[in-house]
Amino acid sequence: MKKILITYDSGYGATADVAKTIAEKLTGEGLNVDLCIVGSKDPVGYDAAIVGSPIRLSQCTPKIKKFLKTNHSALSHIQVAFFFTCMCVTNNESELELPLYIDPGFNNPNQPRARIKLMEDNHAASYYLKYILKITPGISPLSISFFKGRLNTSKLSMFHRLIMRFAMFALPEIQNGDYLNKAAIRDWAGRLATRLKFG
Numbered sequence: 258m259k260k261i262l263i264t265y266d267s268g269y270g271a272t273a274d275v276a277k278t279i280a281e282k283l284t285g286e287g288l289n290v291d292l293c294i295v296g297s298k299d300p301v302g303y304d305a306a307i308v309g310s311p312i313r314l315s316q317c318t319p320k321i322k323k324f325l326k327t328n329h330s331a332l333s334h335i336q337v338a339f340f341f342t343c344m345c346v347t348n349n350e351s352e353l354e355l356p357l358y359i360d361p362g363f364n365n366p367n368q369p370r371a372r373i374k375l376m377e378d379n380h381a382a383s384y385y386l387k388y389i390l391k392i393t394p395g396i397s398p399l400s401i402s403f404f405k406g407r408l409n410t411s412k413l414s415m416f417h418r419l420i421m422r423f424a425m426f427a428l429p430e431i432q433n434g435d436y437l438n439k440a441a442i443r444d445w446a447g448r449l450a451t452r453l454k455f456g
């Protein structure tokens with residue numbers, strides 16, 4: 258049976274919840290899944306790795322970057338998929354030519370309503386993925402998903418709260434709330450399971 262590593266970073270629990278939902282779905286599909294926080298296991302010995310991160314300041318987290326760099330060689334020999342949680346993403350799939358899945362819970366993914374133009378540009382899927390694609394040459398992800406996450410500014414560290422207050426002003430689509438869409442997560446994971454089993 259194929260062995261799948263699901264590894265993720267999560268500051269406030271949303272990405273961890275998405276990772277758990279993916280793990281449940283893949284296990285239900287008969288795959289052998291190990292779910293762990295990033296850095297606790299490397300991908301050697303696995304047939305596939307599914308790597309998840311919250312988007313922070315339009316990037317994945319430093320721990321995910323480190324994991325991707327450190328394990329680049331192992332990852333380039335197995336199947337790889339990425340998932341992200343964020344509050345806003347604009348879908349410019351045609352520019353990217355990548356197998357993107359965008360949670361239908363995102364409003365008008367082609368029409369951001371930023372008060373500050375820069376915020377429109379740096380909330381595009383292509384912008385979020387720029388650095389990741391740069392550090393993973395030779396890796397062709399099976400799928401890359403963006404799920405709407407969870408934000409509660411009253412629970413953030415003071416520094417993060419300041420950043421997010423500015424982001425919410427600049428980009429009114431970013432709102433507090435729990436937007437995790439388990440149906441979308443299961444849907445994505447189900448399609449991925451089919452590809453992992455037979456790919």
Ligand SMILES: Cc1cc2nc3c(=O)[nH]c(=O)nc-3n(C[C@H](O)[C@H](O)[C@H](O)COP(=O)(O)O)c2cc1C
Pocket residue numbers: 266267268269270271272273311312313314315316342343344345346380405406407408413417420421
């Ligand atoms: C410091 C900080 C920066 C963030 N930057 C972005 C961003 O650039 N774009 C976005 O859509 N969401 C952004 N978010 C929202 C998070 O991506 C979202 O709340 C995510 O679901 C959090 O996942 P976690 O609970 O696993 O940490 C940011 C959140 C924080 C705390």
